[in-house]
Amino acid sequence: MNVVVIGAGAVGQLTASYLAEAAMHVTLVVRRREQADQLNVEQLKRMNVDGTTTVHRIVSTTKLAELMQQDLIIVAVKYGQLQELYGQISVLPSEVPLLFMQNGLAHFDEALRLPQQNIAFSSISFGAQVINNTTVHHRGIGTCKIAVARGNNAVFNKLLQMENPLFPLEFVQNPEQMLFEKAVFNCMINPLTAILHVKNGELLTNKHAFILMQTIYQELKEAFVDLEYTIPFSAVTALCEKTAANTSSMLADRILGKKSEIDTIVGPILRKALTNGHTLPTLRTLYNQMLAIEESGER
Numbered sequence: 346m347n348v349v350v351i352g353a354g355a356v357g358q359l360t361a362s363y364l365a366e367a368a369m370h371v372t373l374v375v376r377r378r379e380q381a382d383q384l385n386v387e388q389l390k391r392m393n394v395d396g397t398t399t400v401h402r403i404v405s406t407t408k409l410a411e412l413m414q415q416d417l418i419i420v421a422v423k424y425g426q427l428q429e430l431y432g433q434i435s436v437l438p439s440e441v442p443l444l445f446m447q448n449g450l451a452h453f454d455e456a457l458r459l460p461q462q463n464i465a466f467s468s469i470s471f472g473a474q475v476i477n478n479t480t481v482h483h484r485g486i487g488t489c490k491i492a493v494a495r496g497n498n499a500v501f502n503k504l505l506q507m508e509n510p511l512f513p514l515e516f517v518q519n520p521e522q523m524l525f526e527k528a529v530f531n532c533m534i535n536p537l538t539a540i541l542h543v544k545n546g547e548l549l550t551n552k553h554a555f556i557l558m559q560t561i562y563q564e565l566k567e568a569f570v571d572l573e574y575t576i577p578f579s580a581v582t583a584l585c586e587k588t589a590a591n592t593s594s595m596l597a598d599r600i601l602g603k604k605s606e607i608d609t610i611v612g613p614i615l616r617k618a619l620t621n622g623h624t625l626p627t628l629r630t631l632y633n634q635m636l637a638i639e640e641s642g643e644r
Contacts, residue, residue, distance in 0.1 A: 346364075346369045346370070346416040346417060346503055346506075347369070347370045347372075347413075347415045347416045347417075348364050348369050348370070348371050348372070348415060348416060348417045348418075348419060349371075349372045349373075349374060349409070349412060349415045349417070349418045349419065350364070350371060350372070350373050350374065350419045350421055351374040351409065351418065351419065351420050351421060351422060351430065352374070352375075352420065352421035352422035352423075352426070353373055353374075353375040353376075353380060353384075353405075353475075353478075354421065354422070354423065354475060355473035355474055355475045355481055355594075356421045356446055356469060356473060357373065357419075357421035357422070357446075358373070358389060358391075358473070358475060358480075358481035359391065359471065359473040359481050359483055359512075360419060360421060360446065360489075360512075361373045361389060361401070361403055362389050362391040362399070362401045362403075362481065363507060363509055363511070363512040364507070365389065365401035365402060365403050366399070366401055366507075366509065367506060367507040367508075367509065370404075371401075371403040371404070372403065372404045372405070372406060372412060372415070373389070373403050373404070373405045373406075374405075374406055374407065374408075374409050374412075375405055375406075375407060376407065377407070378407050379478075380405070380478045380479075381405040381406055381407050382405075383478045383479055384403065384405035384478065384479050385404065385405050387479045388400050388401060388402050388403065388479070389401045389402075389403050389479060389480075389481070390479055390480040390481070391480075391481055391482075391483055392476065392480065392481070392482040392483065393483055393511070394483050394484070394485065394486060394511065409433050409434075409437075410433060410436070414438055414441060415441060416442070416500075416503070417441075417442050417443075417444060417500070417501075417503075417504075418434070418437070418441055418442070418443050418444070419443075419444045419446060420434070420443060420444065420445045420446065420447075421446045422447075423447065423448075423606060424447050424448070424449060424451055424452055424606060424609040425604060425606075425609075427447065427452055427455070427456075431455065431459065434459060434461070435459055435460060437461070439460045439461055439462050440461075440462055440463075441461060441463075442461070442462075442463035442464070442465070442496065442497075442500040442501065443456070443459065443461050443463065443464045443465070444464075444465045444466070444467055444491065444501065445464070445465070445466050445467065446466075446467040446469060447609070448527065448528070448531060448594070448606050448609065448610050449524070449528050449531070449606060449609035449610040449612075449613060450521070450524050450525060450528055450609075450613040450614075450617075451608070451609040451612070451613055452609070453466065453494075453520070453521055453524055456494075457494060457495065461496075462495070462496050462497075463493070463495065463496030463497055463500050463501075464493075464494050464495045464496060465491055465492060465493040465494060465496075465501050465520070466491070466492055466494060466520040466523065466524060467489055467490060467491050467492075468489075468490040468492075468523050468524060468526070468527040469487065469488075469489050469490075470487030470488055470489075470490075470527075470584070470588075471483070471485060471486060471487035471488075471489065471512070472484035472485030472487065472588055472591045474592070474597070483511070484590070484591060485587070485588055485590075485591055486510075486511055486512075486513070487513075487587075487588075488513045488514070488515050489512065489513065489514050489515070490514075490515045490516075490517050490523055490527075491504070491514060491515070491516050491517070492516070492517045492518065492519060492520035492523045493516075493520070494520040494521075498516070501516075502516070522575075525614075525617075526575060526576055528610055528611075528613065528614055529565060529569075529572070529576055529614065530576070530580075530581065530584060531595075531610045531611075532561065532565070532610065532611050532614050532628055533558050533561050533562060533565075533581050534548065534558075534581075534584070534585065534593055535593045535594065535595035535596075535605075535606075535607075535610060535611075536595060536607065536611060536628070536631040536632065536634075536635055537554055537557055537558060537561075537631065538592075538593040538595065538596045539593065539595040539596040539598070539599045539605065539607075539635060539638075540631060540634055540635060540638070541554055542596065542599075543596075544589065544590060544591060544592055544593075544596075545584075545585050545588045545589055545590075545591045545592075545593060546585060546586065546588070546589025546590065548585050549582060549585050549586065549589075557627065558581070559578070560627045561625075561627050561628050561631075562578050562581060564618075564623070564625045564626065564627055564628060565614075565618070565625065565628070567623060568617075568618035568621050568623035568625060569617075569618070569621070594606065595607065595610075595635070599638065599639075599644060600644060602642070602644055604639060605635060605639065607632060607635045607636060607639075608636075611628060611631075611632045611635075612632070614628070615628065615629055615632060
């Protein structure tokens with residue numbers, strides 16, 4: 346397969362490295378010419394979970410519009426960068442399949458307004474961290490779920506040829522439900538870790554953080570009646586245990602002084618709950634706290 350990955354953040358670099366490892370021809374689209382040149386010379390390095398390092402041959406460019414038609418385009422930028430990309434993507438051939446790898450729900454309806462015939466969404470639970478322009482650290486193994494929202498499943502099923510236990514893939518049926526469930530997990534972990542400046546595992550060991558997480562879950566359970574069946578609280582604690590050493594993406598953004606995804610992850614859940622008559626006071630407080638931290642520039 347000829348695959349384009351747009352975005353050289355942690356998700357984009359890690360995904361590109363495993364695609365290249367599966368003998369696919371990978372083009373990584375980045376924003377800066379300097380990074381593209383560096384990747385083309387040094388190639389893409391991955392620090393593996395077992396401590397080894399592997400190097401993967403890819404092509405890097407800043408010019409999406411100049412690429413020949415591809416078998417698949419994976420969009421791995423954060424939500425804030427999607428707005429400037431939609432215009433470029435919309436003029437690509439309609440038969441080019443698109444796979445979106447963003448957190449939250451905000452991009453779901455927007456992406457489906459694009460003219461492409463085959464569009465899928467992904468929900469990821471692996472841990473990854475960018476080390477530099479050409480190196481990504483795979484910090485934790487987790488499933489990459491894919492759900493097709495429009496078009497032909499067979500197009501995306503080709504990804505199964507990766508067959509790598511370190512980058513497991515799972516196809517699910519309902520993309521909106523998949524994204525909602527991931528957003529719920531993120532709502533209970535990301536804001537707390539970012540505000541308290543703790544790693545995921547400390548939400549279990551710090552008794553006050555644990556009480557806050559329980560309170561958020563109780564509010565969500567009251568707002569979304571099926572939640573305790575689809576996402577039992579034990580699944581939340583299991584995820585915290587599995588990713589105990591991970592720095593959440595929201596905390597990483599705060600440490601780097603970047604704008605977080607609080608609006609795209611928590612905002613849609615708050616609005617969805619409000620339509621059910623629930624305000625989610627604890628989660629809403631954390632939401633406003635995080636926005637206040639970002640406005641003040643505090644790290």
